[in-house]
Amino acid sequence: MNVTTSALRRRRVRPVQPIAAILLVIVLLGVPFAMVIITAGKTQGEALTPNLSLPSSWHFIQNFARVFDEGRILPAFFGSILIMVPSVAIVLILGSMASWILARRKTRGVSFIYALAISGIVLPPAVVTIVLLLRQLGLAGTAIGMICVYAGMYMSTVIFFVTGFIRTIPPELEEAARIDGASPFRVFTRVILPLLSPTLATATILICLYIWNDVFYALFVVGGRLDTLPLNLYQVASSGLYLQNWNLIFAYIILMSLPLLITFVVLQRKIISGITSGAVK
Amino acid sequence: MSALSVVTSTARGPSWRRSRRGTQSHPLWFLVPALAILVVFFFVPTLFNFVYAFTDWSSFKSQINFAGADNFVQLLSNGSLLADLRITLVYAVLVALFQNLFGLILALVLERDTRVNRFARAAFFVPVVMSALAVGYIFQALLKPQGLLNGALSAISGQHVTTAWLGDTTWTIVVVAVIHAWKWMGLSMLIYLAGLKTISEDVIEAARIDGAGWWGTFRSIRWPLLAPAITFNVATALLGSMNGFDVVQATTQGGPGGTTELLNIFVFRTFGQGLFAQATTMSLMLFLMVAVLAFPVIRILRKREEVL
Numbered sequence: 001m002n003v004t005t006s007a008l009r010r011r012r013v014r015p016v017q018p019i020a021a022i023l024l025v026i027v028l029l030g031v032p033f034a035m036v037i038i039t040a041g042k043t044q045g046e047a048l049t050p051n052l053s054l055p056s057s058w059h060f061i062q063n064f065a066r067v068f069d070e071g072r073i074l075p076a077f078f079g080s081i082l083i084m085v086p087s088v089a090i091v092l093i094l095g096s097m098a099s100w101i102l103a104r105r106k107t108r109g110v111s112f113i114y115a116l117a118i119s120g121i122v123l124p125p126a127v128v129t130i131v132l133l134l135r136q137l138g139l140a141g142t143a144i145g146m147i148c149v150y151a152g153m154y155m156s157t158v159i160f161f162v163t164g165f166i167r168t169i170p171p172e173l174e175e176a177a178r179i180d181g182a183s184p185f186r187v188f189t190r191v192i193l194p195l196l197s198p199t200l201a202t203a204t205i206l207i208c209l210y211i212w213n214d215v216f217y218a219l220f221v222v223g224g225r226l227d228t229l230p231l232n233l234y235q236v237a238s239s240g241l242y243l244q245n246w247n248l249i250f251a252y253i254i255l256m257s258l259p260l261l262i263t264f265v266v267l268q269r270k271i272i273s274g275i276t277s278g279a280v281k
Numbered sequence: 282m283s284a285l286s287v288v289t290s291t292a293r294g295p296s297w298r299r300s301r302r303g304t305q306s307h308p309l310w311f312l313v314p315a316l317a318i319l320v321v322f323f324f325v326p327t328l329f330n331f332v333y334a335f336t337d338w339s340s341f342k343s344q345i346n347f348a349g350a351d352n353f354v355q356l357l358s359n360g361s362l363l364a365d366l367r368i369t370l371v372y373a374v375l376v377a378l379f380q381n382l383f384g385l386i387l388a389l390v391l392e393r394d395t396r397v398n399r400f401a402r403a404a405f406f407v408p409v410v411m412s413a414l415a416v417g418y419i420f421q422a423l424l425k426p427q428g429l430l431n432g433a434l435s436a437i438s439g440q441h442v443t444t445a446w447l448g449d450t451t452w453t454i455v456v457v458a459v460i461h462a463w464k465w466m467g468l469s470m471l472i473y474l475a476g477l478k479t480i481s482e483d484v485i486e487a488a489r490i491d492g493a494g495w496w497g498t499f500r501s502i503r504w505p506l507l508a509p510a511i512t513f514n515v516a517t518a519l520l521g522s523m524n525g526f527d528v529v530q531a532t533t534q535g536g537p538g539g540t541t542e543l544l545n546i547f548v549f550r551t552f553g554q555g556l557f558a559q560a561t562t563m564s565l566m567l568f569l570m571v572a573v574l575a576f577p578v579i580r581i582l583r584k585r586e587e588v589l
Contacts, residue, residue, distance in 0.1 A: 152322025
């Protein structure tokens with residue numbers, strides 16, 4: 001009974017639904033992205049008003065070369081890596097350590113600290129006074145200052161994800177190692193940390209996405225001092241005062257999006273299941 | 282440390298031995314590095330906000346003096362304080378609305394697990410992975426008066442359409458909210474898809490046998506059971522977009538006539554002009570608005586979940 005009705009339904013739905021899905025993809029995504037790719041292959045004159053008409057001849061190589069040269073995309077790429085990798089490493093390691101204690105200790109003081117620690121998920125960082133603080137610490141305009149700011153901003157996210165996950169791990173697993181005489185540090189690194197890998201993977205993806213694409217905080221902290229991909233895109237786009245050089249802007253956008261896009265395509269399934277598992281409970 | 286264990290032993294009674302062992306097996310120093318970073322780079326600047334909003338800190342003076350409520354008075358009297366608060370709130374509500382509408386429609390269309398749908402879901406996640414600044418520039422090009430959208434509308438209507446989508450003092454705020462929603466709709470879609478998956482086929486099959494159509498099963502079964510996904514999506518979209526900057530900076534930079542000037546756009550602009558105290562004051566207003574709205578929003582949405 002069940003099988004026949006659902007089989008019938010499937011046959012009826014089949015021709016309409018895939019067409020609707022493909023149309024949605026073409027109209028909502030295909031058109032903008034086609035415009036970006038076509039315009040990135042045009043000369044500045046042809047790219048004045050970006051559209052879908054093909055260029056008289058393709059100029060991808062010249063435009064990408066100019067982006068490497070004028071947009072300083074290589075220094076920007078390494079600048080972004082230089083800031084993202086340490087920030088993510090710091091929040092993951094220190095955040096997991098704190099989460100273990102916050103999940104296992106059940107005193108009132110600890111739950112107060114937990115509430116305070118996760119408040120940063122919704123509360124916006126104080127972007128102006130953070131610059132003042134960095135000046136006082138001698139870190140203004142430096143990569144270390146930027147890393148510290150990102151670490152402070154995303155620590156809450158890690159603590160929230162990881163504490164929730166550790167609470168679902170039975171304490172007996174630690175107990176066994178502890179009876180064998182393992183120190184807290186060993187229990188954490190040998191028992192807890194390996195179990196955290198799925199949550200840490202999700203947190204890594206989310207935080208990488210935020211830091212890689214952030215321009216707001218970067219403008220305040222390291223704007224004009226360091227190259228990062230979004231900062232240089234902002235410069236490329238703001239430099240043409242009267243006429244925007246869309247061919248260069250879009251060539252830049254293609255190149256800067258590639259690293260995350262390739263990562264996403266390769267790890268698609270893991271990323272999607274990781275992000276959805278945390279949200280709906 | 283011993284004081285802490287005394288508190289637990291009196292509160293928990295029988296679990297005294299366990300909590301005492303807890304202090305040795307889960308040492309508090311594990312908390313210290315993470316808390317130090319949080320305090321120094323998150324809470325201290327936030328406290329500074331409450332201090333420097335009441336000073337005359339700027340790039341034009343070598344000293345910082347107490348200035349009372351001067352910044353607030355000035356921002357109130359030139360109208361930017363209330364205008365920017367209102368614009369930010371309108372923007373956040375519109376983004377939450379559109380992002381959830383688009384996300385839910387996509388989830389319902391792409392619900393079944395077919396090859397086409399799996400491809401489409403991945404495709405709609407691409408804007409989520411992209412930089413919001415880049416998305417803003419793409420739409421700035423699309424929405425130019427001679428741009429692609431007007432070209433398409435002209436072709437469909439047979440008339441020459443030259444709407445300035447990003448130059449209208451009333452409707453541009455809606456347009457930029459739609460762009461923001463376009464960037465994030467793939468994330469909402471994924472979360473709605475996960476929510477739809479938790480609903481068992483049997484329940485829907487049973488309703489269908491009872492004669493409920495697609496709309497009937499959606500309204501009476503799937504919509505209520507989507508409540509947790511809605512809570513998450515609405516709360517993150519609403520509170521996240523109050524902190525918005527990139528899309529608006531890339532499309533309108535706050536214009537036309539300041540009608541899309543979010544709080545963060547104001548903060549960035551006045552900071553660039555060297556008016557640090559005014560920027561701090563507006564940053565404090567953003568903090569207060571999010572803080573005041575966050576708890577009721579989350580509580581109302583949670584309560585709705587319980588009722589259903």
